[in-house]
Amino acid sequence: MLQKFKEHININFPFLKDKKLLIAISGGVDSVVLTHLFSELNFDISLAHCNFQLREKESDLDEEFVKLLSQKSSNQIFTIKFDTEKFASKNKFSTQIAARELRYNWFQAIIKKHGFDYVLTAHHADDNLETFLINLTRGSGLDGFTGIPKINGNIIRPLLAFSREEILAYAKINTINWREDASNATTKYIRNKIRHTVLPLLKEINPNLLETFAKTIENLQESKQIIEDRIADISAEVINSKNDILKINIEKINQLSNPKAYLYQLLKNYTFTEWNDVYNLLSAQSGKQIFSKTHRLLKDRAFLLLSEHAIPNENEKFLITENQTEITHPIHLNFEVVQQKSIENKQIIYVDKNLLKYPLIVRKRQNGDYLYPLGMQGKKKLSKYFKDEKLSLFEKENTWLLCNNENEIIWVLNHRQDRRFVNDNNLKISLKPT
Structure with missing residues (x-):
């Protein structure tokens, strides 16, 4: 031997x-x-x-x-x-x-x-x-x-x-x-x-059982490789990823020969066990979700959204003092006093520092939140704003708010600025990649 x-x-x-x-x-x-x-x-x-x-x-x-x-x-x-x-x-x-x-x-x-x-x-x-x-x-x-x-x-x-x-x-x-x-x-x-x-x-x-079993295993492994190759091709067509969330196109899944079997192959590594529930999610109402030990799967209009199973702490908040020029947790924000306004986009806003009440607060959404969206008339409930923007439940949970010390929203990060704090535009606030 x-x-x-x-x-x-x-x-x-x-x-x-x-x-x-x-x-x-x-x-x-x-x-x-x-x-x-x-x-x-x-x-x-x-x-x-x-x-x-x-x-x-x-x-x-x-x-x-x-x-x-x-x-x-x-x-x-x-x-x-x-x-x-x-x-x-x-x-x-x-x-x-x-x-x-x-x-x-x-x-x-x-x-x-x-x-x-x-x-x-x-x-x-x-x-x-x-x-x-x-x-x-x-x-x-x-x-x-x-x-x-x-x-x-x-x-x-x-x-x-x-x-x-x-x-x-x-x-x-x-x-x-x-x-x-x-x-x-x-x-x-x-x-x-x-x-x-x-x-x-x-x-x-069968006295040669181990030998014939070895051949069977080899055949099954070869078949498995063919399936894995096919799933890799399908994944590229029906799945895209953004901010650690996988989006599975429901229409394209339903066009496949056996949607349930394909869902199993696409999601088997995420510890789901009730595959009938996973399949039924394709035709469920938006907002329905199921959970595995590690992940959750959400029906959101035309997509199934997959993310790690983490329930946000709505009471968690982070304070920013007047003298701070940067924070890196839970998000990366820079604060810079400027003479004039230049580039502005979803990652950069300009506010009047004299209108801010410190300490500023970074937090998640809460019931009753509202804002006065820049570029729009009147005020709007944050829940209605999210709905109009067609944000998924996952996106709502992952959106941070910059507020003053009275919990008034200054900025829905990556989305919309509140117009109440715009005047001299002498403070530039930038959201940096983390």
Whole structure:
């Protein structure tokens, strides 16, 4: 297996040569064999072990084992203890999801602090098949059926081409010791049920199951690439972005062969789960919105608008004293006394400094706000002004107001100036990009 593994690395992972590598090691046969293989090939490796404290004394014995292994091989080792059950309960995760979150976040912290290039994990071909079958039982899109990625950012999985049987045989031939996790034998977890009950039957039906499964994964990955290419083309046609808001053209989406399927592909990375609700938004009334854990999607006339899920704090305000010439938060404003008025646009206004009452206030909209728009007659409620300007809900929420200390609007930034503060035009106020 060593020679086969060496060729596999040279062909598929040549970039690992001369890199600083961190191997995730549990003490089980897979990760111990992975460590042995890279040691034999003289790579620069260190070890990282997580003690999840889920198996009482056995977890501590695993930690002692990998520490001893690192001493014998003179490899640097990082270890950590996690209160996994507490973390899972607090975040409403399953124990397995909690452990995954904890370990991968820790790996990234080690990489950042100690300058490693990649983390290597010991997932193998049987793990890949088990994951496929788990996703099959739960229901999944194509992403769930294309296998564990062999490269995912700085996470590398060099053993995916090898079976559990090959790994065990290598360990026995080379008299490699490892720790056996007793929980792997129980059928309490769905992965173990598939491993001990379903896979033996499938391998009895097809002794070459892993080989045919590898071909299936390759075919699915190729199909996925075609879909991704098509979605990239469609995205350019139906989506545009402005101020961190994605605008999806509803008319163009509805002209596609399967709008719901296209919406899924366009929005799947934004943690939405109720795809019927996403699809129904196409025909909903303007103003209706749905939320994922991280984003919200709003129907606004002819578009669906996507933004990060953040509720604005309408009571938040920032003060500007009379002597200040600049603020950089929450927006970037410059204040300059001038002799005469020159260029004027949506990013620059001129006011009479003597008409201002300090401190000035930068804030978001509030109920009852009104202004006397420059160039228009009378006064207008801010809500009516926004409606006439056809601003979306997102745009309304993201619009800042410059007011005096009595909360009278001086400027609806990026939109309209109030005419009450125009006379000598001796103070230039500029909105700068942030």
